[in-house]
Amino acid sequence: MIWVLPAVVGGILLLVRRAPRLIAITTGFATLALAVWAAFARPRVRFRMIFESGFAVDGLSAVMIVTVSAVALAVLVFAAGELREARFYGFMLIFVGAMLATITATDLTTLLMAWEVMGAMSYALIGYWWRDSWRVHGAGVAFVTTRAGDLGLYLAAGVAFQTGGGLAELGGSGRDLIAGGIVLAALGKSAQLPFSFWLSRAMAGPSPVSALLHSATMVAAGAYLVLRVRPLLESTGWAVPLVAWAGAITALLLGAVAVAQRDLKQLLAASTCAQIGFMMMGSVAGGMAQLVAHAAVKSLLFLGAGAWLSALGTKDLAELRAAGRRFPLVGICFGVAALALAGVPPLSLWVTKDLVLAGAGSAGLVVVGLAAGVLSAVYAVKAVVAVWGADAGGNPRGESRARGRVGGLAAGPMPVLAVAAAGLGALGVPAVFGEWSRLVGDPGAPGVSVGELALSGGLAVATAAVVAVRLRRTASKAAQPGEDARREGVAHVGAAVPLFAGWLGLENAARALVWDPMKRLADALAWFDDRVIDGAVEAVPRAGMALARIARRPFEAGMDDVVRAVAGFAGRLGRLARRPQNGQVHTYFAQAAVGLIVLAVVIALVR
């Protein structure tokens, strides 16, 4: 139940809004301490919410809660140097609480709840600067896209109801539906193909948000879920290869997308998709190692990018030239992380990537994985060269928000993360890995061979060297003709391919294939509702009125005419009858005489 602490403090912070930074950092520390305690004590609670639910910490989740709490603390400390509003810290803490709840949930219902709350908090955080319409739009795209994946989880939870919904006992008759639903949700949350585009949109949030969402939380949750329910996926026979190939293709294609980006945050975002792809490919132990190492690396990279964004007011690779030299501490930490991302020995991702590939089922996956590894070397080195390249003069076109310095709070967490980013490769040492795989519940996971390490390390170093040399050459060449080209520097590399620069056109495809048809259908139905259904309803009283008019014109009026004719006749008779009554006695006498004569005639005739 350690998620309660950040979630409740976050909720209170949203209401009270006092001393947010102090409270947030204190809570971050307390959460980390609790997480470490829980990793050893392994607490477990059961309760009845809708159905039987619970939270528990096992080996796999112990690793994850410590990772998440540590990264969250680092990000909160960094953020304290940048943002002051209580709203931000409130959402951040609830977000962390939701992530921790997702990790420790023991059944699909609580998992789904935490999972969706995390999505909603990401909406609030990505759209944090809500006055900018494009940021809010990005947040909406992110939420709706991930929720589209979440529908799978709803379906899985519904089908799993028969078996009680506990994560450990998933299976039974609806096994394939459950597995399919979970895979869909995981791919959506982890921004794997075809959902990757939302991660690009998620960059609209503040940098600390990106650092948290795209390292240990949110996107990592999908990979974690896939690793968590591995027994279920294996039992279906099709789910494991499907997930592995989805991850592999994402690693490859989004690696190419990352190479083509000219915006540092976009480059990092695409590389996140690619690196998460690796987590989907191998054994549980390998995937977890990759997840933890990547969390340290990527949070550090985003913090570096965020530090420069607020110091220099830019995240454009061309304008970040020599940023590493101006802020050496940030630059060195960023450099370490980027080289780790490139897979350069002896840094962490070099080892963990090979741990993943050692557990990959087929040779095809290994080949694709190696190719994706080469791409990660290309984009990582592109970023390093961009920030460490010689300053070609010319001031960056900074935004007005630029501060020109990086504060102590902001820089503080970076060296710690850099140590982790560099050193987590130790997980690959056979003795350590043996312990590790037992810890995460995957004993006997294949370790990494020396040959493999040499191959991938060699590939990474060679690629990195070639790219670095070529980039410097193009940069110095480009420096000749003029100011504009000099600005471009390394940023243009790969950007020439619009397909990759534009994230494979995924968002446009989703818009054209899903959103536009749905909106058109909605408009058509609204028209149908107004005109046809309501039209029919409105037609009823109109028809009634028409009937009434018919009843009035020929019938009612006809009857009336008859009545009126009768009345007129009676009136005329009356007038006729009035005529003799003129008040003159002699006429009355004459009338009486005539009457008597008529009477006498009648009597005479009747007799």
Added chain:
Amino acid sequence: MLDLVIFLPLLAAALLVVPGIGARWVWVAATTADLALTGIMWAGYRGGIGYETRLRWIPSVGAGYHVGVDGLSLPLIAMSALLFLLCAVYSWRETARPRAYAALFLFLQTVSIGLFAALDLLLFFVFFDLSIVGMYFVIVGWGHGDRARSALKFFLYTFLGSLVLLLGFIGLWLGGGTFDMVELIARPPAIPAVVLLAVGIGFAVKTPTVPVHTWLPPAHTDAPAAGSAILAGVLLKMGTYGFARIAMPMLPTAWQDYAWVIIVVGVVSVLYGALVALAQENLKRLIAYTSVNHMGYIVLAVGAAGLVSGAAQAREVAVSGAVTQMVSHGLVTGALFLLTGVLWDRAGSYEIGRFGGIAGTAPVFTTMMAIASFASLGLPGLSGFIAEFQIFTGVIGAGAVVAGALSIVGILITAALFLRMLHRVFLGAPGELRVSDVRPFEVAAVAPLLALSLVIGIAPRWLLDLVEPAATAIVSLVSR
């Protein structure tokens, strides 16, 4: 006790005839007392039919004044009592004929609570029709826009529906020889399925489901905010409550035979309501159509409860979800309509395109609207999720996997439409119309609804423990 809860508001309304008594004080005091009594009733409820009263009324046709509460009606009575109190708070500043306004709402409160407590078909029908009359006067007297026309449409349409319902009730009487619900439930009359058709149409109009829903958008658009909140929060529940209370247990065989029809109507309402809502440019119409969507979930759930081949446990979850959804929808949509009333009060418009960036001038208003929207789109941690998740689980578990999967898509569409609305109205650049922030009495009226939605979303057991036995009973009755 129950009789006092039912008639206390009416007594208070009678008190308003005395000149010189402050209408709003009487109104708030009476509704507060009524809510407190409901709370006491909840605390003292011990299962079965509680607080029963049975009086002679028209013995010649077997109709009597027979009321009582159980796990199905008690949550709805409590929700209604709360919503009426908050509408009284919200209308604190009502200046147009406040005395008549208060009296009308108090009258509606008696009618609504009486309907949920009624255990006699004729009594139920009287309350059912009086609710239409009361709401007609609310719309025509205190509405805006084309209110006379909307009110007339509302009245004629739902009144026609209630006449069909009456035919159905007469059918039940012909078969069972009594109007007493308890007796009719104990010995379901053997009558043709056409009676279910009549009863079904009557309740479907009130709920409303597609395609008999088109009275709802204009009625909501032109009603005053408190009227909309009551209409959506309480009056719509009379239809779905009728399905669960009358149609299912009294016509179990027909219900089982035609469960698939009800499921189809439910799924169509879910998807159709959500899609049409997505296309709306008028905020109140948008919310009105989401009501069609949310009521669709309830219809789907009670339909799935009739699938006797499915697991009984799953069907109980579906019915429990349906009842939770009735409560949740009352809270959340009540809050949404009260909040749109703020827009009308400040700017005199509901046109989505004319607003923008309201968060800048009205942060508290925006926060409340955002919470209500997320509750309505079924975010976990708020009541809508608890209800809808039970419905999905129950429907899928009962065997209607395709219907369940289709209805899940509904929550994606509602997510898209609410985020789009929030974006266009509350976030981004400022729009044409200015909106100032909520006043204390508006916060006092809306915040309790959202807080309760949050409580149910996080810790729903206190509610589910009351609802689940009733759901079990209904499922066993409909399975006969």
